[in-house]
Amino acid sequence: xxxxxxxxxxxxxxxxxxxxxxxxxxxxxxxxxxxxxxxxxxxxxxxxxxxxxxxxxxxxxxxxxxxxxxxxxxxxxxxxxxxxxxxxxxxxxxxxxxxxxxxxxxxxxxxxxxxxxxxxxxxxxxxxxxxxxxxxxxxxxxxxxxxxxxxxxxxxxxxxxxxxxxxxxxxxxx
Amino acid sequence: xxxxxxxxxxxxxxxxxxxxxxxxxxxxxxxxxxxxxxxxxxxxxxxxxxxxxxxxxxxxxxxxxxxxxxxxxxxxxxxxxxx
Numbered sequence: 001x002x003x004x005x006x007x008x009x010x011x012x013x014x015x016x017x018x019x020x021x022x023x024x025x026x027x028x029x030x031x032x033x034x035x036x037x038x039x040x041x042x043x044x045x046x047x048x049x050x051x052x053x054x055x056x057x058x059x060x061x062x063x064x065x066x067x068x069x070x071x072x073x074x075x076x077x078x079x080x081x082x083x084x085x086x087x088x089x090x091x092x093x094x095x096x097x098x099x100x101x102x103x104x105x106x107x108x109x110x111x112x113x114x115x116x117x118x119x120x121x122x123x124x125x126x127x128x129x130x131x132x133x134x135x136x137x138x139x140x141x142x143x144x145x146x147x148x149x150x151x152x153x154x155x156x157x158x159x160x161x162x163x164x165x166x167x168x169x170x171x172x173x174x
Numbered sequence: 175x176x177x178x179x180x181x182x183x184x185x186x187x188x189x190x191x192x193x194x195x196x197x198x199x200x201x202x203x204x205x206x207x208x209x210x211x212x213x214x215x216x217x218x219x220x221x222x223x224x225x226x227x228x229x230x231x232x233x234x235x236x237x238x239x240x241x242x243x244x245x246x247x248x249x250x251x252x253x254x255x256x257x
Contacts, residue, residue: 093203
């Protein structure tokens with residue numbers, strides 16, 4: 001931690017918050033978001049593709065399910081700004097708390113609309129498509145909506161938060 | 175959008191030769207938030223405003239204002255300058 005050389009030490013008794021510095025560059029965060037959602041699309045496409053043929057070998061099914069679980073686990077447990085639900089208020093400053101809360105509000109709206117449309121589409125998929133394809137499509141939609149629900153707030157924060165520039169050198173006194 | 179609150183954080187920080195990181199560490203915020211405050215992109219809570227004013231050893235109204243500040247040079251030398 002940098003030593004403060006000010007002649008005016010803070011004497012007020014306020015709780016010092018450990019600010020998380022594990023933000024990462026904006027490019028890294030956006031790549032991670034795109035990779036995660038693209039990974040889910042690949043997973044959904046693979047499941048859909050395999051469903052047209054004979055029953056896939058058990059190892060392939062386990063690989064698909066296991067891979068998906070690993071990605072989800074990384075999202076849920078990583079304690080970075082990308083996974084801000086894991087960060088408590090005391091670890092963020094007031095601006096970041098506001099930013100996270102705003103992301104949660106927006107994510108809820110998006111999730112509510114996704115659910116509103118996803119539910120009847122899933123129902124129609126089950127009713128109209130034969131050979132269990134409808135149930136599979138409904139399952140893929142369900143997993144997609146669930147993934148949106150668990151990741152969207154943090155994705156919004158991670159996408160928006162600007163690049164953490166290097167702390168500047170002390171400004172020259174004027 | 176809430177009206178921006180004017181502040182002199184940038185000037186005061188430059189006067190004292192402090193980096194954003196040093197000020198951020200002293201008042202317990204992320205150093206990026208210091209940049210947000212200086213640009214007027216973020217209005218601080220009352221608690222944070224008091225903390226910053228206390229750190230600079232100045233009254234709150236010397237650091238924050240709802241009206242544009244008169245330049246310090248004008249205040250010091252008594253010359254009226256139109257902003």
